[in-house]
Amino acid sequence: MRRGTLALLVAWIAALAVLGVVVQRNLHVGSDLRSFMPPAQTPDQKLLMEQIGEGPGSRLLLLALSGKPATDLATASRAMADALRGDERFTQVANGAFESGLLDDALLPYRFLLTPSFDGAPLDRDVLADELAQRLEDLGSPAATLLKPLLPRDPTLEIMKLAEHWSPPKPPLVREGVWFSPDGEALLLVQTRAAGFDPDAQGAAIEALQAYGRDLPAMAGAELVISGPGYFGVVVSRTTKGEAQWLGHLSTIGFVILLLVAYRSIAVLGLAALPIVSGGLAGIAAIALAFDAVHGITLAFGFTLLGVAQEYPIRVLSHRRAGESALESVRALWPLLLTAIASACIAYLAFFASGVEGLQQLAVFTIVGLLVAGWSTRHLLPRVLPERFRDAADTPGLERAWRFLDGLPRPRWLPPLLLALSAVMLATASTPFWQNNLAALTPVPADLLQREGRLRAALGAPDVRYLLVVQAADADGVLALSERITPDVEALVERGAIDGAELPSRYLPSLATQRERQAALPAREALSAMLGEALEGVPFRAGLFEPFLEDVERARTLELLTPERFASSPLGARLQAMLVPHDGQWIGLGTLIGVHDAAAFDAIAQKNGGAVRLLDLKGASESLVAAYRERILHAFGIAVVLLVATVLVAFRDVRRAWHVLAPMTLATILVLAVLRACGVSMSLFHLVALTLAAGLGLHYALFFERIAPDAAEARRTLHATLVCVVSALLVFALLAWSSLPVLRAIGLTVSLGVGFHFCLSILMARETRAGAVGPLDGKGHDARQG
Amino acid sequence: MLLPCLAAAADPDPQALVAGLARPVPARTAYTEVRFAQMLDRPLVVRGELEYLGPGKLGKRVDTPYKEQTTIADGQVSVQRGTRKPREIGLGQVPELEGFLRGFSALLGGDAAVLAQDFTLTTRGTAQRWHLSLVPKDARLKRRVASIEVDGDDAGARCFGIVDADGDANILLVEALASAELPKPLTRRNLEITCAGTAAK
Numbered sequence: 001m002r003r004g005t006l007a008l009l010v011a012w013i014a015a016l017a018v019l020g021v022v023v024q025r026n027l028h029v030g031s032d033l034r035s036f037m038p039p040a041q042t043p044d045q046k047l048l049m050e051q052i053g054e055g056p057g058s059r060l061l062l063l064a065l066s067g068k069p070a071t072d073l074a075t076a077s078r079a080m081a082d083a084l085r086g087d088e089r090f091t092q093v094a095n096g097a098f099e100s101g102l103l104d105d106a107l108l109p110y111r112f113l114l115t116p117s118f119d120g121a122p123l124d125r126d127v128l129a130d131e132l133a134q135r136l137e138d139l140g141s142p143a144a145t146l147l148k149p150l151l152p153r154d155p156t157l158e159i160m161k162l163a164e165h166w167s168p169p170k171p172p173l174v175r176e177g178v179w180f181s182p183d184g185e186a187l188l189l190v191q192t193r194a195a196g197f198d199p200d201a202q203g204a205a206i207e208a209l210q211a212y213g214r215d216l217p218a219m220a221g222a223e224l225v226i227s228g229p230g231y232f233g234v235v236v237s238r239t240t241k242g243e244a245q246w247l248g249h250l251s252t253i254g255f256v257i258l259l260l261v262a263y264r265s266i267a268v269l270g271l272a273a274l275p276i277v278s279g280g281l282a283g284i285a286a287i288a289l290a291f292d293a294v295h296g297i298t299l300a301f302g303f304t305l306l307g308v309a310q311e312y313p314i315r316v317l318s319h320r321r322a323g324e325s326a327l328e329s330v331r332a333l334w335p336l337l338l339t340a341i342a343s344a345c346i347a348y349l350a351f352f353a354s355g356v357e358g359l360q361q362l363a364v365f366t367i368v369g370l371l372v373a374g375w376s377t378r379h380l381l382p383r384v385l386p387e388r389f390r391d392a393a394d395t396p397g398l399e400r401a402w403r404f405l406d407g408l409p410r411p412r413w414l415p416p417l418l419l420a421l422s423a424v425m426l427a428t429a430s431t432p433f434w435q436n437n438l439a440a441l442t443p444v445p446a447d448l449l450q451r452e453g454r455l456r457a458a459l460g461a462p463d464v465r466y467l468l469v470v471q472a473a474d475a476d477g478v479l480a481l482s483e484r485i486t487p488d489v490e491a492l493v494e495r496g497a498i499d500g501a502e503l504p505s506r507y508l509p510s511l512a513t514q515r516e517r518q519a520a521l522p523a524r525e526a527l528s529a530m531l532g533e534a535l536e537g538v539p540f541r542a543g544l545f546e547p548f549l550e551d552v553e554r555a556r557t558l559e560l561l562t563p564e565r566f567a568s569s570p571l572g573a574r575l576q577a578m579l580v581p582h583d584g585q586w587i588g589l590g591t592l593i594g595v596h597d598a599a600a601f602d603a604i605a606q607k608n609g610g611a612v613r614l615l616d617l618k619g620a621s622e623s624l625v626a627a628y629r630e631r632i633l634h635a636f637g638i639a640v641v642l643l644v645a646t647v648l649v650a651f652r653d654v655r656r657a658w659h660v661l662a663p664m665t666l667a668t669i670l671v672l673a674v675l676r677a678c679g680v681s682m683s684l685f686h687l688v689a690l691t692l693a694a695g696l697g698l699h700y701a702l703f704f705e706r707i708a709p710d711a712a713e714a715r716r717t718l719h720a721t722l723v724c725v726v727s728a729l730l731v732f733a734l735l736a737w738s739s740l741p742v743l744r745a746i747g748l749t750v751s752l753g754v755g756f757h758f759c760l761s762i763l764m765a766r767e768t769r770a771g772a773v774g775p776l777d778g779k780g781h782d783a784r785q786g
Numbered sequence: 787m788l789l790p791c792l793a794a795a796a797d798p799d800p801q802a803l804v805a806g807l808a809r810p811v812p813a814r815t816a817y818t819e820v821r822f823a824q825m826l827d828r829p830l831v832v833r834g835e836l837e838y839l840g841p842g843k844l845g846k847r848v849d850t851p852y853k854e855q856t857t858i859a860d861g862q863v864s865v866q867r868g869t870r871k872p873r874e875i876g877l878g879q880v881p882e883l884e885g886f887l888r889g890f891s892a893l894l895g896g897d898a899a900v901l902a903q904d905f906t907l908t909t910r911g912t913a914q915r916w917h918l919s920l921v922p923k924d925a926r927l928k929r930r931v932a933s934i935e936v937d938g939d940d941a942g943a944r945c946f947g948i949v950d951a952d953g954d955a956n957i958l959l960v961e962a963l964a965s966a967e968l969p970k971p972l973t974r975r976n977l978e979i980t981c982a983g984t985a986a987k
Binding site: 133134136137139140141142143144145146148151152539540541542544 | 823826863887951
């Protein structure tokens with residue numbers, strides 16, 4: 001090896017190493033799924049995007065304990081609840097057991113402002129006399145031992161009434177003092193402090209849960225099952241990472257074997273990897289610098305899409321011929337390669353225009369990666385390749401393969417027939433054309449979702465589809481409005497339109513209501529006199545209720561309870577998740593349970609002039625996807641125009657451009673038709689995959705269309721294309737086996753595409769049989785968007 | 787024929803005592819209940835009827851000084867006072883209470899085996915004038931109920947006393963004693979003497 005070559009090689013590898021260190025220092029892999037969702041347009045869609053990540057529903061984790069007798073599970077449930085209540089990472093823990101610490105000592109006097117008990121009948125002698133008589137009777141009831149400690153401070157048992165008021169609208173089954181599912185699992189409901197799609201914090205919370213499940217003595221022998229959106233986020237992130245790695249390893253091994261077979265040289269194998277490694281590292285560096293965090297899916301997709309760049313060194317390697325330096329071979333190929341690179345980059349620009357951060361990252365990664373890979377293939381790779389090589393044209397069997405392909409009949413009627421067949425397949429497909437359900441792309445295993453549904457039903461946990469949105473200028477306005485509509489919502493429960501509802505004012509009344517209740521409380525002397533009268537004939541000890549008198553007196557002068565002040569308590573934290581600032585206003589989120597008649601809310605919405613409305617998260621997300629698809633289709637339309645323009649400019653010949661574009665278009669339509677005939681509904685990811693396949697198809701067509709100066713060169717083209725096709729299939733056929741629907745969609749679509757593009761390029765792209773190409777008219781271009 | 791002599795010499799067998807309490811279902815008895823509580827400056831006297839309807843099924847009616855019907859069945863306690871809506875308490879919410887009621891029901895049903903699961907049984911006296919003391923085994927129940935005390939004679943139970951962990955006590959005088967005159971002054975000591983009859987002195 002010459003010294004100059006060696007120096008260049010060392011410098012190249014050193015530069016890659018430096019880039020690698022930079023990337024490792026700056027790369028932050030995130031998994032916020034929202035970055036892979038389209039940008040929100042309408043207020044509902046904006047709210048949806050916020051709620052998906054930060055709303056009360058997304059912070060909820062459902063726990064189920066099983067594997068032991070009910071008594072032991074109840075003990076385990078209590079131990080878990082105690083441990084979690086002392087843990088900063090959780091804001092709410094409920095397991096059905098009566099929480100005496102519902103309001104701490106400092107907040108306890110507030111019970112007189114929180115309770116609706118005295119709204120109808122003020123706290124007076126008659127009410128007190130009635131309550132005290134009941135307490136006397138309680139002393140003889142089975143519950144006496146429970147109530148006795150509460151009586152001196154709370155003779156009206158307000159705290160019990162509030163606990164009942166705040167218990168879940170549709171309480172789960174209670175056994176042994178805690179919640180149980182009908183299947184005999186002890187159930188807990190946990191709210192994390194971290195937002196649902198803050199993957200690191202959710203991961204930490206889930207690890208903490210699992211650690212408690214493992215280490216608490218009471219949990220020995222019990223099985224802990226976790227469910228909930230945050231848990232799914234963590235599972236998806238783990239699966240994505242694991243699967244991307246696994247698939248990556250497999251395709252690498254296949255690729256190494258392929259290159260060894262194709263070029264019979266270990267040195268070439270290492271050198272051929274350099275351009276794609278350069279492209280990959282440069283791509284990651286670009287997103288690491290341009291964005292805060294790289295989505296895990298971006299990396300998985302990105303490396304997949306970058307597989308296209310492996311074609312560049314392969315073309316160079318396959319097209320080398322005796323008596324010509326590698327640099328000269330590259331120069332001869334470059335116009336064609338440049339066309340391929342430019343058109344691929346233009347196609348990926350459409351991703352950038354999508355406005356979705358995840359896809360923009362993907363575009364930046366891929367475009368930078370392709371450009372760097374292309375540039376290094378053109379300028380660096382030829383200078384470091386060994387001078388000795390085997391001419392790919394002499395590969396055994398290649399001659400025969402070429403003859404066979406060259407001799408294939410190319411009937412004029414084939415393209416129109418395929419087009420007609422596609423039209424029939426597209427027209428007769430029975431499934432909906434578009435897949436609007438975002439969840440279908442979120443790879444949460446079906447059994448986990450099913451378990452989630454079962455636990456949710458057992459816990460009476462709120463509906464994940466509907467939220468009641470209450471909007472006002474400030475937080476107190478929301479609470480006031482929430483109070484106003486409570487009777488209407490309760491009427492809906494009565495009517496059976498919904499099973500239950502939880503509005504923000506359930507936990508905290510508005511300031512006005514609190515003020516009213518405060519004003520209605522009797523002064524100390526008056527209350528003391530009333531109590532004296534009420535105690536006549538009731539044998540309670542004198543002075544027993546002194547703490548009660550003190551609490552009422554304190555409640556009369558308390559500063560009113562605001563959401564901020566309330567936030568220190570578990571209930572306040574629950575309320576905080578239901579009250580969110582939004583667009584300069586405040587929004588209250590009422591959760592609903594078992595919505596049977598969504599239209600029943602129309603009347604409430606009308607009555608309040610739109611300040612109250614039912615948010616259909618599923619509807620909002622579907623409209624979001626549909627709106628988004630329109631945008632991306634526009635972007636693709638522009639990409640197609642740009643692509644055609646690029647090819648025309650490159651060839652300056654309409655007929656040659658047609659030979660390249662026609663097979664590509666027909667193959668794309670065919671892929672679409674076959675997928676539809678198999679019942680696949682199109683999603684954003686299928687569109688992306690179709691585009692990618694079209695990009696690969698463009699390579700095949702470009703090189704087959706080129707008029708080879710001799711038979712050996714034609715064989716080299718076939719050799720290069722075959723290596724490219726097999727390497728693409730290696731990557732994408734593997735993806736088609738992925739357990740992640742998103743990867744599967746891409747893998748299957750691209751694999752089909754590679755097959756069709758290759759066959760049609762062979763049959764249609766070559767000028768030598770120009771007459772056989774067939775009168776495929778402009779229809780193809782229109783249909784590809786269909 | 788030696789056995790009765792031996793039995794008279796030692797404390798009575800708890801198993802036999804409890805078995806002797808069994809009555810054909812439904813069993814009813816009038817009762818007078820006296821509540822001694824630190825919160826009250828004088829004991830509260832309540833009268834009514836106690837009902838045993840089979841394992842886990844109890845009824846307690848209060849006639850004076852107020853009207854109340856408590857029904858315990860299938861793990862639910864329902865308390866109805868006067869004309870108010872009945873109040874339901876799921877026993878599952880308060881598992882220790884369930885143990886207590888299970889014990890009380892087993893006592894009335896004469897089921898010594900069930901009773902021995904949840905309580906430690908000790909006896910004193912003779913088969914004619916006996917005292918049975920039940921101390922809960924469950925730590926959580928122990929924090930609430932210190933013991934159940936039963937006095938009886940050869941005809942059956944005379945008094946049931948429930949002593950709370952804080953020292954408060956409810957003493958129910960049943961069967962013949964239910965209609966007997968209460969001692970004066972009405973103190974816990976005096977009432978215990980009434981329950982024990984002459985033999986316990």
